[in-house]
Amino acid sequence: MIDIIINLALLSFLAISAIAIVRMKNLFAIIMLFGIFSFLSASVFMVMDAVDVAFTEAAVGAGISTVLMIATLALTKVQDEKRPGGHKPWLPLTVVIVTAAALVYGTLDIPAFGDANAPSQKHVAPQYLQRSIPETGIPNVVTSVLASYRGFDTLGEVFVVFTAGIAVLILIGGVAQPSKRKTSRKKKNA
Amino acid sequence: MPNLILRVVSKILIPPIIIFALYVQFHGDFGPGGGFQAGVIFSAAFILYALVFGLDAAENVISTSVLRFLASLGVLIYAGVGIATVFLGGNYLEYTVLASTQVAGQHLGILLVELGVGITVFSVMLLIFFTFAAKGRA
Numbered sequence: 001m002i003d004i005i006i007n008l009a010l011l012s013f014l015a016i017s018a019i020a021i022v023r024m025k026n027l028f029a030i031i032m033l034f035g036i037f038s039f040l041s042a043s044v045f046m047v048m049d050a051v052d053v054a055f056t057e058a059a060v061g062a063g064i065s066t067v068l069m070i071a072t073l074a075l076t077k078v079q080d081e082k083r084p085g086g087h088k089p090w091l092p093l094t095v096v097i098v099t100a101a102a103l104v105y106g107t108l109d110i111p112a113f114g115d116a117n118a119p120s121q122k123h124v125a126p127q128y129l130q131r132s133i134p135e136t137g138i139p140n141v142v143t144s145v146l147a148s149y150r151g152f153d154t155l156g157e158v159f160v161v162f163t164a165g166i167a168v169l170i171l172i173g174g175v176a177q178p179s180k181r182k183t184s185r186k187k188k189n190a
Numbered sequence: 191m192p193n194l195i196l197r198v199v200s201k202i203l204i205p206p207i208i209i210f211a212l213y214v215q216f217h218g219d220f221g222p223g224g225g226f227q228a229g230v231i232f233s234a235a236f237i238l239y240a241l242v243f244g245l246d247a248a249e250n251v252i253s254t255s256v257l258r259f260l261a262s263l264g265v266l267i268y269a270g271v272g273i274a275t276v277f278l279g280g281n282y283l284e285y286t287v288l289a290s291t292q293v294a295g296q297h298l299g300i301l302l303v304e305l306g307v308g309i310t311v312f313s314v315m316l317l318i319f320f321t322f323a324a325k326g327r328a
Contacts, residue, residue, distance in 0.1 A: 055227050135292060168317070
C-alpha cells in the first residue's frame with residue numbers, strides 16, 4: 001500500500017517535471033529540472049529494489065550530466081531562441097499519440113512486476129543466482145554478472161566511455177586549436 | 191576571491207567524497223556499486239574543486255595529459271586482464287586461471303576489471319568537463 005502511494009507520488013512528480021521541461025524557455029532552469037527528473041527516476045528504481053541502477057542514475061544522471069550540461073551552457077546562450085515561422089503541431093502530435101497508444105497496448109501483455117514466472121526470470125537468471133556464490137564467492141550478483149559472466153559486455157561499455165572521451169577531445173579539445181591559428185593567420189594575410 | 195563559505199564547505203566535503211568513491215569501488219562485490227559509480231563519484235570531487243577554486247587550480251592537481259594517460263590505462267587494465275588469462279591457459283577474460291582456486295581467481299579478476307572501469311570512467315568524465323570548461327573560458 002505504502003509502495004503504491006510512493007510510486008504514485010514519484011511518477012506524478014516525474015510527469016510534472018517532464019511537462020515543465022517541455023514548456024520552459026530558460027535553458028538553465030531546464031537543466032536543473034533534468035537533474036530533478038534523474039533524481040526522481042533514481043528514487044523510482046530505489047523503490048523497485050534496483051539499488052545498483054538507482055545508484056548509477058543518481059551519480060551519472062543527476063550528478064555528472066547536470067554539470068556537463070551546465071558546462072555546455074557556458075558555450076551557448078541561456079535563453080531558448082524563438083524559431084522564425086513556427087511549425088504545425090498536428091502531425092507530430094498524432095505520431096506521438098499513436099506511438100504512446102501502441103506502447104500502452106504493449107504493456108498489457110507484460111508480466112506483473114516481480115513475477116517469478118516471467119520469461120526474463122526463467123532464462124539465465126536462476127543460473128546466475130545459484131552459481132554466483134559457489135563460483136565467484138561474491139554476494140552481490142549484479143557485480144558478478146557485470147564483471148564476470150558478462151565481462152565482454154562491460155569491456156564494450158568501457159570502450160564506449162573511452163571513445164566518447166576521445167570524440168569530445170577531437171571535436172572541441174586540443175585538436176581544434178591549430179585550425180584556429182590557421183584562420184587567424186589567413187585573416188592577417190588578407 | 192570566491193565565497194568563503196563555499197570554499198570552507200567544499201574543503202570539508204571533498205575528502206569524504208573521495209573516501210566514499212573508494213568505498214564504492216572496492217566494496218562493489220558486497221554492496222551496490224562498482225567501477226562506473228565509483229569513477230563518477232571520484233570525478234565529482236575534482237569537479238567540485240574546479241567549480242569552487244577555478245579550473246587552473248584543478249588542472250594543477252591533475253593535468254589533462256595525466257588524465258589522457260589514465261583514460262587509456264583503465265581500458266588497458268581491463269583488456270590486459272583478458273590477455274593475461276589467455277597466456278595463463280584460459281579463455282579471454284576467464285578469471286578462474288588467475289589464482290590457485292576458482293573463487294580466488296574470480297575475485298582477483300573482478301577486482302582488477304572494476305579498477306580498470308573506475309580509472310577510465312573517472313578520467314574520461316573529468317577530461318570531458320575540463321575540455322568544456324576550458325572552451326567556455328577561452
